[in-house]
Every structure is written in structure tokens, then in C-alpha cells.
Amino acid sequence: MHIGQFALANSLFVAPMAGVTDRPFRQLCKRLGAGYAVSEMVTSRPDLWDSLKTSRRANHAGEPGPIAVQIAGTEAQMMADAALYNIDRGAQIIDINMGCPAKKVCNKWAGSALMQDEALALSIVEAVVAVCTPRKVPVTLKMRTGWCQSHKNALTLARAFENAGVQMVAVHGRTREQGYKGQAEYDTVAAVKAALKIPVVANGDIDSPEKARAVLQATGADALMVGRAAQGRPWIFREIAHFLDTGKHLAPPLVSEVKRLLVEHLQDHYSLYGEFSGVRSARKHIGWYVRELPGGDAFRAQMNTLESSAAQVAAVECFMDGLNEKMDRIPATGWAVSATTNSQVMKELTT
Numbered sequence: 001m002h003i004g005q006f007a008l009a010n011s012l013f014v015a016p017m018a019g020v021t022d023r024p025f026r027q028l029c030k031r032l033g034a035g036y037a038v039s040e041m042v043t044s045r046p047d048l049w050d051s052l053k054t055s056r057r058a059n060h061a062g063e064p065g066p067i068a069v070q071i072a073g074t075e076a077q078m079m080a081d082a083a084l085y086n087i088d089r090g091a092q093i094i095d096i097n098m099g100c101p102a103k104k105v106c107n108k109w110a111g112s113a114l115m116q117d118e119a120l121a122l123s124i125v126e127a128v129v130a131v132c133t134p135r136k137v138p139v140t141l142k143m144r145t146g147w148c149q150s151h152k153n154a155l156t157l158a159r160a161f162e163n164a165g166v167q168m169v170a171v172h173g174r175t176r177e178q179g180y181k182g183q184a185e186y187d188t189v190a191a192v193k194a195a196l197k198i199p200v201v202a203n204g205d206i207d208s209p210e211k212a213r214a215v216l217q218a219t220g221a222d223a224l225m226v227g228r229a230a231q232g233r234p235w236i237f238r239e240i241a242h243f244l245d246t247g248k249h250l251a252p253p254l255v256s257e258v259k260r261l262l263v264e265h266l267q268d269h270y271s272l273y274g275e276f277s278g279v280r281s282a283r284k285h286i287g288w289y290v291r292e293l294p295g296g297d298a299f300r301a302q303m304n305t306l307e308s309s310a311a312q313v314a315a316v317e318c319f320m321d322g323l324n325e326k327m328d329r330i331p332a333t334g335w336a337v338s339a340t341t342n343s344q345v346m347k348e349l350t351t
């Protein structure tokens with residue numbers, strides 16, 4: 001699997017999730033089997049580039065390459081400038097966000113809303129490709145199947161984007177109108193894959209090794225992208241990779257390994273966000289790790305009241321040690337998306 005000149009470790013990608021896929025989380029997913037991760041979106045508004053949020057998002061220190069940065073916006077020139085800004089700060093691949101019900105940028109909706117205005121969407125792609133190509137930076141794009149059920153234009157747009165020089169397209173099998181409701185469909189992803197020469201990535205509701213294999217078979221996609229199912233379960237990538245390679249399931253991780261990974265994740269998280277913000281923003285990650293573990297709900301409620309990183313880590317260690325007295329490995333349960341936590345993250349995103 002290649003994106004332009006970059007060879008990827010494998011074809012399992014972490015989906016970009018603003019507020020979630022920060023550097024600590026991306027690095028953890030890569031250590032646990034993800035072949036590629038795109039950073040959270042960076043706004044194309046220059047007045048926000050110096051904000052703490054944007055500079056944290058543009059922090060790639062120690063991250064294995066290729067470094068891919070997603071940009072979001074509604075104006076071609078601003079998007080081209082955002083691409084250049086990120087290239088100057090280490091981006092080796094620029095990803096255009098046409099997949100997320102993203103925040104308003106300059107009073108206009110960016111992200112998947114762009115799919116409603118095909119001419120604008122194409123002008124943005126052309127402007128970004130024009131600045132990236134001379135710098136040998138591949139441009140990729142993430143989109144949905146269309147604006148709404150009666151306006152599924154992913155195929156038309158993907159063809160136009162390929163002609164404009166985009167080097168990989170990821171398709172989330174829902175329309176913008178659906179938000180995260182209903183089920184992702186893969187027929188549109190399959191149609192895009194069949195029509196394009198560049199790599200096509202399938203995304204949406206991939207939550208188990210079996211589902212990964214089914215989506216690969218249904219779409220013929222070159223790669224798979226996993227978002228919510230990796231929250232609190234970054235080892236899902238090695239589980240999927242093992243199943244695709246061997247047809248057999250990997251045993252769930254040892255409780256002791258989950259404890260170690262979570263504590264390492266937290267330390268890395270605090271070092272990026274600092275004590276005050278770090279403790280607060282770590283809560284959602286801890287909640288995701290424990291959501292399916294026995295006693296996880298009660299622990300989450302108690303953990304949310306803790307105000308220091310030392311107390312948070314001590315509580316996590318104590319919870320995991322208690323669990324380890326009852327079991328060696330975490331239960332092999334299915335994945336249940338935490339609708340509440342994700343809607344909180346999305347609310348922060350869209351307001």
C-alpha cells in the first residue's frame with residue numbers, strides 16, 4: 001500500500017477523529033498494528049493557527065512517518081495556505097476533510113458539507129494540489145457517500161478529484177444527512193473503488209475482525225479505516241491484522257498489558273496537554289478503555305471526579321489490579337460505541 005511515494009506498514013488506518021486522534025493516541029495505534037494515521041483536522045483559518053489547540057494538533061514530535069495532516073475549510077485559497085502552513089511544520093501528506101460534519105469555518109459549513117457544492121469542492125482540491133505537487137506532497141481526501149440519500153455524489157466527485165490529482169480517497173459509507181445514524185453501506189464504496197485507479201479506503205462501522213474481512217470483500221478496497229471501535233481499544237488493529245492474515249482470532253490482551261498501555265497513554269497525554277487540561281481530556285479515553293470491563297461504569301463515574309493526574313493514574317492502576325485478581329485477559333466482548341461520549345466530543349467540535 002502506497003500513498004504517492006510513501007510505503008505504508010499495512011492497510012489498516014486509524015480514522016481521523018478530532019478531539020481523539022491526537023499524537024499520543026495515533027502513536028499508540030501505530031505501535032499496536034495500525035499502518036497509518038491521519039492527524040486531527042487543522043483549520044484553514046490563519047487567525048487560529050497560533051491557538052494552543054491548533055499547535056497541539058500540529059505536534060508530530062517523535063511520530064513515525066509519513067506525517068499526514070487533515071485540513072478543513074471552505075475557501076480554496078485558505079485551504080491552499082493551510083496546506084503550505086502544515087507542510088512547513090512537517091506534514092508529508094495533506095488530507096482534505098470532506099467527511100466530517102465539521103465545525104463552521106467563516107460562517108460556512110466545512111467538511112462533508114462541501115459535497116453539496118461540487119464546483120467549490122473541486123476548486124478547493126485543485127488549489128491544494130497546485131501547492132502540494134511542486135513540494136512532492138501527496139494530497140488525499142476523505143468523504144462521505146453524498147449529501148443525502150437522494151444525492152449520493154461520491155462517485156462523481158471521486159472521479160473528478162482523481163483527475164485533479166488526488167492520490168487516495170477514503171469513503172465513509174454514510175451520507176452527511178445521516179450523521180452517525182443508521183448503518184454504513186458499502187455499495188457506494190465498492191462503486192468508487194471500481195471506478196478509480198488510485199487507492200480507495202473503506203470506512204464506517206468496522207468494529208471487529210470479521211466485519212473488517214466482510215467490508216474488504218464487499219468493497220475490494222485497498223485499505224480499511226477504523227474510527228470509534230479503536231477508542232479505548234487501540235489493539236483492534238493487531239486483532240484485525242492477525243485475523244486477515246491467518247483467519248484465526250488473537251487472544252484478547254492481558255489485563256496487565258491493558259494497564260501498562262493505558263498508563264503509558266495517560267502519561268503521554270498529560271505531557272501534551274499539561275496537568276489541568278490533560279486530566280480532563282483523558283477522562284473520555286479512560287471511559288472508553290473501561291466501558292466493557294466489569295465494574296467499568298462505576299469506575300468511570302468515580303474517576304470523573306478526580307482532579308489530578310497522579311490520582312487518575314493511581315485509580316486506573318487500582319482498578320486494573322482489582323480486575324487482574326479476577327481474570328488474566330480482558331473479556332472478548334463485542335464493541336459498543338459510546339454514543340454519549342462521542343456526541344459530547346462532536347458537540348465540542350461543532351460549537
Ligand SMILES: Cc1cc2nc3c(=O)[nH]c(=O)nc-3n(C[C@H](O)[C@H](O)[C@H](O)COP(=O)(O)O)c2cc1C
Binds near residue numbers: 017098100227228
Ligand atoms: C469524535 C469524532 C470526531 C471525528 N472527527 C473527524 C475529523 O476531524 N475528520 C474526519 O474526516 N472525520 C472525522 N470523524 C469521522 C471518522 O473519521 C469516521 O469517518 C467515522 O467515525 C466513521 O468511522 P467509524 O464507524 O469507524 O467510527 C470523526 C468521528 C468521531 C466519532
